[in-house]
Amino acid sequence: MTQYGEGSASYDAVGGLLGLQKLVKDFYDVMSSNPDYVVIRDMHPKDLTVSEDKLVCFLSGWLGGERLFAKKYGGIRIPQVHAHLMIHEKERDMWLNCMQEALEKQAYSDDFKLYLLTQLKVPAERIRIACERQL
Numbered sequence: 001m002t003q004y005g006e007g008s009a010s011y012d013a014v015g016g017l018l019g020l021q022k023l024v025k026d027f028y029d030v031m032s033s034n035p036d037y038v039v040i041r042d043m044h045p046k047d048l049t050v051s052e053d054k055l056v057c058f059l060s061g062w063l064g065g066e067r068l069f070a071k072k073y074g075g076i077r078i079p080q081v082h083a084h085l086m087i088h089e090k091e092r093d094m095w096l097n098c099m100q101e102a103l104e105k106q107a108y109s110d111d112f113k114l115y116l117l118t119q120l121k122v123p124a125e126r127i128r129i130a131c132e133r134q135l
């Protein structure tokens, strides 16, 4: 079985930069079109161009590809950049559900989809903790 965490295996499995751009576009399309996610959609700017690019750049490095975020935007600490937002379990799960719906639109293997979603729960939970600490 592929060891997704190793080297660029996960980056390759998303289809490199083009695959990642499609995933993130689908992710924000899901967030914008399903009223269930309006609470987290409204946390974002109206124009999602920069939000999309930042998520693509971050995930590129996070998945073992080029560290585009550092190159383009500088350093980032994921929990801290969200700490001003009201992210509790409900909002965390909305984000993860958007990602799950976006993953379902991709031609990835089921085991990779499950792997990626499971991995994303880690930063999502750290974000919730950082946000709740600010209260």
Ligand code: HEM
Pocket: 040, 043, 044, 045, 050, 051, 054, 055, 058, 073, 076, 078, 081, 082, 085, 087, 091, 092, 093, 095, 096, 120, 123, 124, 125, 127, 128
């Ligand atoms: C837990 C639920 C989450 C919510 C509700 C959420 C929401 C947001 C919002 C509202 C922004 C600001 C967008 C903007 O102003 O352009 C943002 C930025 C960002 N988010 Fe999240 N996010 C979540 C989880 C995650 C996760 C799990 C990751 C990475 C794996 C992530 C990566 C990013 C990045 C890279 C940025 C850009 C930060 C910057 O401005 O430099 N987010 N997020």
